[in-house]
Amino acid sequence: WVSVYILTHNICVGSASMVSTLSINTRVSPAPPQVRSTIQSLQSSLVQWRRHLHQRPELGFEETLTADFITQQLTQWGIEHQTGIAKTGIVATINGTRPGPVLAIRADMDALPIQELNQVPYRSLHDGKMHACGHDGHVTIALGTAHYLAQHRETFAGTVKIIFQPAEEGPGGAKPMIEAGVLSQPEVDAVIGLHIWNNLPLGTVGVRSGPLMAATEYFHCTLQGRGGHGALPHQTIDSIVVGAQVVNALQTIVARNISPIDSAVVTLGEFHAGTAVNVIADSARLSGTVRYFNPEYRDFLPERMEAIIAGVCQAHGASYQFDYHRLYPPVINDPTMAELVRSVASSVIETPAGVVPECQTMGGEDMAFFLQEKPGCYFFLGSANPDLNLAYPHHHPRFDFDETVLSTGVEIFVRCVERFCTSE
Ligand code: NI
Numbered sequence: 001w002v003s004v005y006i007l008t009h010n011i012c013v014g015s016a017s018m019v020s021t022l023s024i025n026t027r028v029s030p031a032p033p034q035v036r037s038t039i040q041s042l043q044s045s046l047v048q049w050r051r052h053l054h055q056r057p058e059l060g061f062e063e064t065l066t067a068d069f070i071t072q073q074l075t076q077w078g079i080e081h082q083t084g085i086a087k088t089g090i091v092a093t094i095n096g097t098r099p100g101p102v103l104a105i106r107a108d109m110d111a112l113p114i115q116e117l118n119q120v121p122y123r124s125l126h127d128g129k130m131h132a133c134g135h136d137g138h139v140t141i142a143l144g145t146a147h148y149l150a151q152h153r154e155t156f157a158g159t160v161k162i163i164f165q166p167a168e169e170g171p172g173g174a175k176p177m178i179e180a181g182v183l184s185q186p187e188v189d190a191v192i193g194l195h196i197w198n199n200l201p202l203g204t205v206g207v208r209s210g211p212l213m214a215a216t217e218y219f220h221c222t223l224q225g226r227g228g229h230g231a232l233p234h235q236t237i238d239s240i241v242v243g244a245q246v247v248n249a250l251q252t253i254v255a256r257n258i259s260p261i262d263s264a265v266v267t268l269g270e271f272h273a274g275t276a277v278n279v280i281a282d283s284a285r286l287s288g289t290v291r292y293f294n295p296e297y298r299d300f301l302p303e304r305m306e307a308i309i310a311g312v313c314q315a316h317g318a319s320y321q322f323d324y325h326r327l328y329p330p331v332i333n334d335p336t337m338a339e340l341v342r343s344v345a346s347s348v349i350e351t352p353a354g355v356v357p358e359c360q361t362m363g364g365e366d367m368a369f370f371l372q373e374k375p376g377c378y379f380f381l382g383s384a385n386p387d388l389n390l391a392y393p394h395h396h397p398r399f400d401f402d403e404t405v406l407s408t409g410v411e412i413f414v415r416c417v418e419r420f421c422t423s424e
Helices: 002-006 034-040 043-055 064-076 135-151 174-179 239-257 297-316 335-349 367-373 405-420
Strands: 080-085 089-095 098-108 157-165 190-201 210-213 215-224 264-273 283-292 319-328 331-333 376-384
Touching (some): 034 135, 043 064, 043 135, 064 080, 064 135, 089 135, 098 135, 098 367, 098 405, 135 157, 135 190, 135 405, 190 335, 190 405, 210 376, 215 239, 215 297, 239 283, 239 297, 264 297, 283 297, 297 319, 331 335, 331 367, 331 376, 376 405
Parallel strands (some): 098 157, 098 190
Antiparallel strands (some): 089 157, 210 331, 215 283, 215 319, 264 283
């Protein structure tokens, strides 16, 4: 269902309000300037790691070379870690020098079934597979953060858990990792994560409180009519005519049933029926994807869809089978954690316009499962650089990003740790 994910990346504005349960030390203590220079001295290593990973893309739950590379680096740096969680997932644990809270940082590891068209020295060595969403960058930024923190344990209290998660593109590695207990022992207080984002230019960070990405669900519907001769329609139940009315009627859900203040999508991506010009189709199959931010629509949308399908079928004497699948819930950020990331990002980016406050997409992400369990914040790290021809959209065979975001990402994570993991 990668095609389900490809239908994403629209920017739109929704709304929701939340009450945070976290209390965080929000005193802004200016980070010592050597933090930035230390991290920037890592940049050439970050580029090297990212290109190593980019050349070896692996699909969900098959990330064995990726996991081996992560394990090798963590071992070399003396960082305690556990492997083989949800098949290929890894959790690294880095303790500060004083007791304090536990912050989890999540990075997804998987690539896509796409043939890379970039002619770069570090292009994919695996035929038909490509890091076309930037997850090679996410693993690299998480490794850079682990490397820095392990060498600067005196700069934070408590524990940082770095979660390397398989299969974000599907079927989803977040849920099995949570079920395997990655958020306990020690119990995680909050979780953060980022997506390298070519929908935003280099030098920007997209962060907001409340919903950031949409719930991702999909459906298949088979309409059963009665086939027959194309010249004798009165002896048939034409499943194409029934299907056409179902397609039209489903459009009224977003247009007439969802509050105009909210956002939702009902997309029919497939309509298959018929075999010949003079045959009335016996059955038709419709499939599509559903997106929304507001969790209140979780049951309403499939119920309304089925009511419409059943009503149209009844009017024409057809029958139906409707299968509805929930993939990922909406990505909803905690207000306090979003404020922490926003504040850190504005200190790292250093241009007021660099923090984009109302960035949203109807795309989906299984980071949502972590955010259902713990307060946290997921955010977008702007990575497009049209001047260097690095602005293709995610999931495109020419996708690539400006690698200077790697050290920016590490600095944002490190400063989030310094701000969150205090002993007060
Ligand atoms: Ni992605």
